[in-house]
Amino acid sequence: MLSGNPLGPAAADHLARALLQHATLTELELWGCELLSAGAARLAGLIAASSALSSLNLAGNKIEDDAATVLAKAIANSATIKVLDLTANAMTAVGVTDLMDAALVNTGLVSLTLEGNQVNRVVQKKMDALMTQRKEAQQQSSTA
Numbered sequence: 168m169l170s171g172n173p174l175g176p177a178a179a180d181h182l183a184r185a186l187l188q189h190a191t192l193t194e195l196e197l198w199g200c201e202l203l204s205a206g207a208a209r210l211a212g213l214i215a216a217s218s219a220l221s222s223l224n225l226a227g228n229k230i231e232d233d234a235a236t237v238l239a240k241a242i243a244n245s246a247t248i249k250v251l252d253l254t255a256n257a258m259t260a261v262g263v264t265d266l267m268d269a270a271l272v273n274t275g276l277v278s279l280t281l282e283g284n285q286v287n288r289v290v291q292k293k294m295d296a297l298m299t300q301r302k303e304a305q306q307q308s309s310t311a
Contacts, residue, residue, distance in 0.1 A: 169195075169197055169200060170198045170199055170224070171198070171199045171200070172200055173200065174197070174206070175201050175202065175203070175206065176204075176205035177206075178200075178206070179197075179200075179206030179207070179209045180206070180209040183210050183212055183213040186213055186220075187213060190217070190219055192217070192219055193219050193220060194220075194223075195213075195222070195224070197210075197224060197228070198224050198226040198228070198254075199226070199228070200228060201228065201229070202228040202229075202230070203228065203229050203234075204229070204233050206228065207228060207230040207234040207238060208233070210223070210225070211234070211237045214241035214242060214245050214248050214251075215240075215244045215245055217245070217248075218246070218247060220245075220247055220248060221247050221248060221249045222248075222249060222250040223248065223252070224251075224252040225251070225253055225256070226254035226255050226256070226283075227254065227255045228256060229256060229257050230253060230256035230257060231256070231257045231262065232258055232265075233262075234262075235258045235262025235263065236261075238251075238253075238266065239262075239265035240269070242266070242270065242279075243268075243269040243272040243273055244273075247275070248273070248275070248276060249275055249277050249278065250276075251278070252280040253279070253280060253281055253284065254280050254284075255282070255284070256283070256284050257284070257285075258285065260286070260287060260290065263281055263285075263286050263290060264290075266281070267293070267294055270294065277298060277302045278302070279294060281294060
């Protein structure tokens with residue numbers, strides 16, 4: 168488990184490159200690794216390119232709007248990402264809006280956690296409602 172270790176942005180680049188070679192990785196927990204925006208932006212390539220990664224936790228990494236925009240583009244183009252935790256970062260309405268737009272495009276995304284950022288309550292409620300709706304639809308389709 169890498170969470171809680173101060174990896175920093177440079178290590179994120181090495182990690183992303185190494186993980187692209189391991190196509191079976193489905194979950195990655197990197198909360199509190201001091202990745203910053205630069206590290207998160209480097210990991211965005213992993214989200215877009217991976218054929219297996221379905222869950223990524225980047226909570227508590229001081230990710231700002233510039234990286235949120237890069238992550239949003241990766242989310243919109245990912246065929247596998249279902250869960251992304253961005254709790255307690257440094258995003259504002261600018262980055263969160265980009266992430267919401269990506270969530271609307273990627274219908275496979277069922278959980279996008281943004282608590283602890285500078286997110287308007289109305290925006291957060293809309294995101295929560297969208298994710299709840301997607302989870303319910305997914306559950307219904309799996310029982311049908």
